[in-house]
Amino acid sequence: MPDVHHIAPYWAECLGGADRMLHELSVLLGARSDIACLIAEPMRSNCIVPPAGLWRAVRSLCDQHRVKLIFDEIPSGLGKTGRFFAHEHFGVTPDIVVLGKALGGGVLPIAAVLADASLDVAPELALGHYTHEKNPVTARAALTTIEIIEDEGLVGHAERLGLVLEALVRERMVGKANLITGVRGLGLLRAISFRARPGMTEAQIVAAGLKAGVSFTMKGPNVLGFSPPLVISDADLGYALSAVAGALDGM
Numbered sequence: 001m002p003d004v005h006h007i008a009p010y011w012a013e014c015l016g017g018a019d020r021m022l023h024e025l026s027v028l029l030g031a032r033s034d035i036a037c038l039i040a041e042p043m044r045s046n047c048i049v050p051p052a053g054l055w056r057a058v059r060s061l062c063d064q065h066r067v068k069l070i071f072d073e074i075p076s077g078l079g080k081t082g083r084f085f086a087h088e089h090f091g092v093t094p095d096i097v098v099l100g101k102a103l104g105g106g107v108l109p110i111a112a113v114l115a116d117a118s119l120d121v122a123p124e125l126a127l128g129h130y131t132h133e134k135n136p137v138t139a140r141a142a143l144t145t146i147e148i149i150e151d152e153g154l155v156g157h158a159e160r161l162g163l164v165l166e167a168l169v170r171e172r173m174v175g176k177a178n179l180i181t182g183v184r185g186l187g188l189l190r191a192i193s194f195r196a197r198p199g200m201t202e203a204q205i206v207a208a209g210l211k212a213g214v215s216f217t218m219k220g221p222n223v224l225g226f227s228p229p230l231v232i233s234d235a236d237l238g239y240a241l242s243a244v245a246g247a248l249d250g251m
């Protein structure tokens with residue numbers, strides 16, 4: 001897309017973090033009148049939780065300059081953080097939300113754009129033709145996914161298990177030999193930090209996790225993404241954390 005202006009996100013501490021992000025946004029919106037929207041993830045999947053008040057300040061800057069706020073909740077939406085939308089944690093309502101990934105139950109490809117009704121201004125216009133748009137099978141999968149999330153109370157489940165995970169990590173941190181040093185994030189969208197043994201590479205850590213039966217990605221040299229499915233049980237959560245700890249210890 002032409003004319004996109006990138007602003008480093010709040011979690012980029014080395015570039016000035018949230019204060020710099022807000023300052024840059026404020027200068028940009030003050031200087032230009034041709035900005036249509038701001039697109040951001042309310043919490044990046046590196047699980048660095050935004051500072052209190054950040055998104056409220058962004059929302060008010062957007063309102064002041066008549067700029068639409070669009071949240072990409074593809075990794076964070078649909079209950080993952082213990083709220084249906086992650087932005088509910090931060091007390092703001094965006095104009096548009098984008099969902100994907102888990103919307104198809106994790107197996108069928110479907111994404112969605114949810115917009116405020118005031119933006120539904122051209123229902124008679126076809127805005128594009130894609131081979132797989134309006135696909136009834138994946139649309140049904142998405143609706144069923146949402147029904148299951150509601151019927152099984154999975155949003156509250158994610159919130160509760162997030163607290164269980166925090167407690168389990170705290171218990172582990174009491175042991176001096178334990179390599180796990182902390183957990184961050186919200187609900188079941190988490191990242192676990194650890195003391196890396198000298199010489200451990202990220203690829204080796206991921207491979208050790210897989211060997212122990214747990215699949216994760218790295219979110220930095222000393223941090224791994226811990227993002228279990230919404231339906232995980234208490235027992236499996238405890239098992240997965242032990243497997244991660246065992247994989248780190250065994251390296």
Ligand SMILES: Cc1ncc(COP(=O)(O)O)c(C=O)c1O
Pocket residue numbers: 041045072074075100101111
């Ligand atoms: C924040 C974010 N947005 C969008 C995507 C891509 O979504 P899709 O594959 O549905 O285009 C990803 C993929 O990881 C993502 O992390």
